Amino acid sequence: MATTWLQTRSKVCGSIIITSLPHWLERQLEKERERLVLWLPVFFGLGIAIWFVVPYQSGWIGLMLCSAGGVMLGFAMGVRRRLGQSIAIGSGAFLLGMAYIWWRAVMISAPVLAYPVTTEFSARITAVEAQPARAKLRLLVTPLDRDDLPPRIRLTASEEQGTDLQPGDYIGVRARLSPPPRPGLPGGYDFARRAWFEQLGAVGTVMGPVSRAQLSEKRAGTPLRARLTSHIHKRVDGSAGGIAAALVTGDRGAIADAEEEAMRRSGLAHLLSISGLHVTAVIGFTMLASLRLLGLFSRFALAGYVLPAAAAMAALMGGGYTWLAGAEVPTLRSFIAALLVLIAILMGREAITLRLVAAGAAILLLWRPEALMGASFQLSFAAVATIIALHELPWVKAFLARRDEGWGLKIWRGLAGLMLTGLAVEIALMPIGLFHFHKAGLYGALANIIAIPLTTFIIMPAEAMALALDTIGMGKPFWWIAEWHLNWMIWLAHQVANAPGSVRTMPEMPLTGYALLLAGGLWLLIWQQPWRLWSLAAITLGLIIIIAQPRPDLIISRDGRHVAARSDGDQFAVLRMGRQSYARNMMMEAAGTDEEPLAIKYWKQAQCNSDFCRWDQKGSDGSDFRILASLSHRMADYSSLIAACKDADIVISDRRMPKACEPKWLLVDRAYLADHGGMILHLGNKPRLLNVAPDNTDHPWHQAERVSGNDEQ
Secondary structure, three states: OOHHHHHHHHHHHHHHHHHHHHHEEEEEEHHHHHHHHHHHHHHHHHHHHHHOOOOOOOHHHHHHHHHHHHHHHHHHHHOOOHEEEEEEHHHHHHHHHHHHHHHHHHHHOOOOOOOOOOEEEEEEEEEEEEEEOOOOOEEEEEEEOOOOOOEEEEEEEEEEOOOOOOOOEEEEEEEEEEEOOOOOOOOOOHHHHHHHOOOOOEEEEEOOOOEEEOOOOOOOOOHHHHHHHHHHHOOOOOOHHHHHHHHHOOOOOOOHHHHHHHHHOOHHHHOOOHHHHHHHHHHHHHHHHHHHHHHHHHHHOOOOOHHHHHHHHHHHHHHHHHHHOOOOOOHHHHHHHHHHHHHHHHHOOOOOOOOOHHHHHHHHHHHHHHHHHHHHHHHHHHHHHHHHHHOHHHHHHHHHHHOOHHHHHHHHHHHHHHHHHHHHHHHHHHHHHHHHEEEOOOOOHHHHHHHHHHHHHHHHHHHHHHHHHHOOOOOHHHHHHHHHHHHHHHHHHHHOOOOOOOOOEEEOHHHHHHHHHHHHHHHHHOOOOOHHHHHHHHHHHHHHHHHHOOOOOOEOOOOOOOEEEEOOOOOOEEEEOOOOOHHHHHHHHHHHOOOOOEEHHHHOOOOEEOOOOEEEEEEOOEEEEEEEEEEEOOOOHHHHHHHHHHOOEEEOOOOOOOOOOOOOEEEEOOOHHHHHOOOOEEOOOOOEEEEOOOOOOOOOOOOOOOOOOOOOO
């Protein structure tokens, strides 16, 4: 009897919940009707992101069919109702996003080099990027009469090899070419994916001198951007000159690695990439100057033409600046947003809103959908959305509202608002920085309080005046002002970067935790009703997943040459110190440590000779593992090698080991790495293995047409 009563009660409660839930959601969505449009670019972008994450075509088709079912469900529920509209439009946006990125990735297909080759060929230079800080040049070239090579190749040459090279030059080179590299470790940078969308089929290094064709036609002049960059470098020396050029043309090649790393660790790296701050400063100053100058003409002002004319001049100046800076994603995003602000001002509408951010994101995703997966897109839009959402809060509006008070209070209120905004942005951007770069600065808000006004109101105006006055040879005083303040900003970056605890490092962040943080953040930023606090559940769960992620115990690179093993605490030791700092830095990033590694051969628990290193390593639960790693390609004594293999738990080698080499748990040799790529291991009673994404997915850069590239032609 009691059981029957409970069953009846549960059925009644279930039916009430099922019946009332849609009505409750309908009411909530009606309250948020002004914010529903903000979810359009979110679901469109979600379709793009899922396409990149899901490896196989069957998964894409299945998800697209499910989203089509969501569209039909929304129509069945009634498109005149908010819930039906939301389901139909959200599912449709997801479907379009996935279909659009798939179509774009297929349409831009280009051949890719099959394997590394050394060859000679003639080519036409299409772009030149100088890197004075590294004494190198990057050349984008098109090979001539070589069907066995990709149509676009990126070469790296020394300054001596590439003296006075310009776009349009025809050259002959001997180069070592390789396919665009895949990630060396799980979570590593996937240059092969980026190269696919840039239609790069190979990268390489120039070997020997570069010969040039003697052409009868007039040589094309150096591009304006390159001439302007060179002019700035002549006026301002060193890394200060590199930053000065970065602020004007976006060229960062003259910034030394030490200064660039200091800017990154201090939270000032965004100043090196032309984005919202720079474009806003240019358009804002142009708008202000135009309003003042045009307002002097009474007839023009009385006719009501001042504001439209000033907006047009600001738009032209912003467009020119965007083109000059190379039209990168952050610059384009900022320019699009600025145009929308100008249009809103002319229409008499509120200019700075989340609708502006959503419109800018939608336009950029339609133009370059692949940009969504880059750190630049995510950092830019997260920062802007956080600032706008923060300033929409009633208590923030009330605190920052203008009022009749003394200058001291006004300055204090402004600094407090800047500090609050900086902290909010730092909190919002920290997970993105940790996911992409495995490190994030903790004192960025404090550094930006000084650096942003310094850049906006002193350095950039001084550079603009210096460039303008250089036309009559009078720009030197303003170059001195810009250089002095740039050097002071570099000093500030080093002080903040070297402060104790200035950087938080983290190993590979679980994708699930990162996705939960992003979903929770979007839910919190977009909605305005109390249900926005539901986001705290997703954010908390994401943080738990991320915090629970242990540091790796063993890291093995894609080629098997580089191995990092965890010692005590955050200290790691590497198998090969060598000169390949890039590989070593990549492994330390994956390890989530900022400390310099040791050499395994100096470990007390390690025994090394010229061919192998063997050491005992403890897992996270205290269990012992014996690791054997090869150092050379010399033939070892067969019987000794087999015995050492049987004594080891894990054997690591960049060469193919004999079949008789059978360690107790795992053999990682060339054959295994070719199938699985680089890996991260967590040792314990139940060891866990994290591999790079497989190379046999259905993404076009894995299924591309391959060209052989004849060796030594």
